[in-house]
Amino acid sequence: MTALATRVEDRSEMGIEHAQRTANIEVASTRAAQEVQAAMIMARRFPRDVTNATTRIVQACQRKSLAERAVYSYPRGDTTVEGPSIRLAEAMAQSWGNLDFGIIELEQRNGESNVMAYCWDLETNTRQTKIFSVPHKRHTRKGSYPLTDPRDIYEMVANQGARRLRACILGVIPGDIVDKALEQCNATLRGGDKKPLIDRVQGMVLAFSEMGVTQQQIEKRLGHRIEITTESELVQLRKVFASIRDNMAPRESYFDLSDGVPTADDPSKSRGDNLADKLKTKDSPKSGRPGPKAEKKEEAQSSGENRIPTDDEAHALADEYTLNVPLVQLQENLGVASELSPDELKAAMKMADVSNAASASEEDIRSVAYHLHYARLKSGKIPFKSE
Numbered sequence: 001m002t003a004l005a006t007r008v009e010d011r012s013e014m015g016i017e018h019a020q021r022t023a024n025i026e027v028a029s030t031r032a033a034q035e036v037q038a039a040m041i042m043a044r045r046f047p048r049d050v051t052n053a054t055t056r057i058v059q060a061c062q063r064k065s066l067a068e069r070a071v072y073s074y075p076r077g078d079t080t081v082e083g084p085s086i087r088l089a090e091a092m093a094q095s096w097g098n099l100d101f102g103i104i105e106l107e108q109r110n111g112e113s114n115v116m117a118y119c120w121d122l123e124t125n126t127r128q129t130k131i132f133s134v135p136h137k138r139h140t141r142k143g144s145y146p147l148t149d150p151r152d153i154y155e156m157v158a159n160q161g162a163r164r165l166r167a168c169i170l171g172v173i174p175g176d177i178v179d180k181a182l183e184q185c186n187a188t189l190r191g192g193d194k195k196p197l198i199d200r201v202q203g204m205v206l207a208f209s210e211m212g213v214t215q216q217q218i219e220k221r222l223g224h225r226i227e228i229t230t231e232s233e234l235v236q237l238r239k240v241f242a243s244i245r246d247n248m249a250p251r252e253s254y255f256d257l258s259d260g261v262p263t264a265d266d267p268s269k270s271r272g273d274n275l276a277d278k279l280k281t282k283d284s285p286k287s288g289r290p291g292p293k294a295e296k297k298e299e300a301q302s303s304g305e306n307r308i309p310t311d312d313e314a315h316a317l318a319d320e321y322t323l324n325v326p327l328v329q330l331q332e333n334l335g336v337a338s339e340l341s342p343d344e345l346k347a348a349m350k351m352a353d354v355s356n357a358a359s360a361s362e363e364d365i366r367s368v369a370y371h372l373h374y375a376r377l378k379s380g381k382i383p384f385k386s387e
Contacts, residue, residue: 043098044123047098053095053097056095061088061184064189066087066088067186069085069087070091070185071084071085071231082230084170084178088185089169093169099172100119100122101119101169102118102165103115103116103117104117105157106131111135111146112134112135112136113157114131114132114133115132115134115160115161115164116130116131117161117164117165117168119168119171119172128167128169128171130167134156134161136148136153138156189231189234189235197229201234217255239333240254249376250382250383252381308378308380311378317373317377318374318377321370321373322369323366325369327366330369333369334372345368348368348369348371352370354368
């Protein structure tokens, strides 16, 4: 009798727990439905002013920090395809108003996540929804491998979801408003510089040539001819240039240097390289001997050999780097590292005990930059020359 009574009691408790779960689900569903109804009522009671919303979007695009992240681009044949990024789409959605948008992970099983991205105009009841699967795998040039770390899985789902969310937002906001936002972003990137884009690009090519990077190598990185470089690509080139200049990473991290540098008699040398050579000849007398700047450069290159610094030397160099480089430049360098070497950046953030670089304090940013610079010195990615 005791065993039978125990089983009856267990079943009774299971029935109560099931009823409680069912009741909680119904309450949550009812609450969600009421929230949606309330949002739709408020949206129709206070409809958006299209003129003011457009003005807010244009004003948001006047911020340089947003404009630099507002456009994505990739090469396709001899042209470059570009469009609004998820950051610009989110900024437009916030300024447009009366929109409900987001990403929901519906379920996670069998090594993949089923996700829904949506954008709903509560005022006009226009809705864009995309449901897709995200396998828990990371694909690299050396092959693919499964993801087991919950944080890696979350970042993979969030990254894939952001692309679909961008498409949903752009499917709801009128296309002419999107075009105005892109035009303003390009104008913000140009700033007060009245020079044509091609002249500014050639100036960047000239600056890179002083570092030993040719126009052909830049074109190989971009995936197209230098003449069709966009404003957003020029911004990225400036970040790469600053990273190399500040010893954040060597040239090899950004460019394929296997082809070498063309000689002076090479007819395939770029216009930027030829211009750089003409400027360099100003330092050389007519006798053909190298000028003072060239002699100092050759002397610096011939003294010492590249080697891995000791721990004390690497710590000292990392300290000097983080103390002397401005905070804004450190943030830009970390942004480049997040795109080109995310694993190294993640390791540096772990060493600095920083979980989110976007909301980190100045002290945390300098700490991450210190650990990243130290690791690159010890791995040989940043050249160190013996005295």
